Amino acid sequence: xxxxxxxxxxxxxxxxxxxxxxxAGLTSKADYYKSRLEQMGEPLQVEEAVDSTPxxxxxxxxxxxVLNAPKGTVNQKLDFVLxxxxxxxxxxxEASTIWLEALNIASNGALLSNx
Numbered sequence: 001x002x003x004x005x006x007x008x009x010x011x012x013x014x015x016x017x018x019x020x021x022x023x024a025g026l027t028s029k030a031d032y033y034k035s036r037l038e039q040m041g042e043p044l045q046v047e048e049a050v051d052s053t054p055x056x057x058x059x060x061x062x063x064x065x066v067l068n069a070p071k072g073t074v075n076q077k078l079d080f081v082l083x084x085x086x087x088x089x090x091x092x093x094e095a096s097t098i099w100l101e102a103l104n105i106a107s108n109g110a111l112l113s114n115x
Contacts, residue, residue: 008105011042016061018044023065056098059085063102 008016018033037044063081072080078099085095 011037011040015044019061020065059088059090059098060101060105063098064105067102067106
């Protein structure tokens with residue numbers, strides 16, 4: 001039986017893990033993901049739009065980092081994330097979508113597979 005989970009493209013996954021490792025100060029892990037991207041001929045960063053609103057992918061990545069943080073309840077993390085997203089200029093609808101995608105990533109796809 002084939003696994004029906006949707007997987008993130010490898011390059012995007014490595015970029016996300018690279019950024020997370022840098023944020024966490026894990027230089028050896030960051031070097032590993034950087035080398036994988038270089039082997040694939042992929043850029044380290046996805047070009048972001050030149051407007052004042054952070055990119056959608058960057059916002060999702062930050063939310064995943066908050067969800068994976070060891071302390072705090074999900075409700076505390078939700079309040080924190082939504083406040084930050086609103087401050088960064090995201091609408092209520094965009095913030096909700098970002099939150100749901102981050103939940104799905106942090107749960108390794110379990111959120112959408114149970115719908």
